[in-house]
């Protein structure tokens with residue numbers, strides 16, 4: 001079996017929307033000094049501009065990591081940059097101090113399809129890298145890209161509460177990247193089963209950030225009840241994929 005899977009070290013993945021998270025603290029002192037009329041003008045200008053920005057959502061933040069988070073989902077990285085510039089052009093931006101940001105792209109890891117495809121390629125005795133082999137791989141990707149379209153290009157879920165954190169899979173004594181594909185596939189299936197219990201209560205969007213930012217994945221969770229974040233994440237800590245192999249960054 002492991003020789004069948006050997007050409008697939010990484011699972012096949014599909015990429016969709018590029019995502020930018022921007023965290024800001026507000027310079028309240030400077031903002032207070034401009035007076036009520038100017039504040040109202042700044043707020044009106046910002047409200048009108050954000051009203052026009054499709055694929056952008058704003059969240060008030062609790063705690064010292066920032067006061068405001070702006071999340072952008074776009075179709076291209078160039079559009080993402082344009083969104084960042086549009087925010088920078090607002091009068092209000094004079095009072096926004098970036099505390100951090102995160103760049104990633106919506107990612108669906110196709111462990112199940114990859115394992116099934118590897119089996120069928122082996123059965124057909126196709127040589128890895130041959131034109132026939134490549135055609136089968138791109139056929140699978142194309143088919144998945146079509147059926148996963150809504151999940152690759154999601155709208156920002158319209159839920160009141162948002163939780164974001166970056167994470168890695170471990171490369172220490174316990175090393176995710178040296179596990180065989182079949183084992184990673186099994187662990188991801190178990191991970192998905194736990195997640196599915198929260199299907200109605202939480203909308204999750206996983207984005208990949210290898211090559212884009214300091215962590216490997218971004219996790220965006222959206223819910224109407226913030227306590228559900230704690231329940232879901234707590235339950236997942238006991239899941240092997242998290243318990244043995246996950247390392248987490250700061251939570252926002």
Ligand code: 76R
Pocket residue numbers: 108109110111167169188191192194195196198199202204206217219232233236237242246
């Ligand atoms: O996308 C899918 O629904 C298929 C199953 C699935 C995959 C492939 C899935 C389901 N996830 C997948 C991939 Mn997930 N996920 C996280 C976290 O806090 C922690 O312990 C981990 C952070 C949460 C809370 C979460 C929730 N998932 C991934 C990956 C990529 C791994 C790779 O490719 O190696 C990461 C890093 C990751 C992390 N996941 C689900 C959820 C939930 C709620 C589901 C079920 C979704 C549903 O069925 O509606």
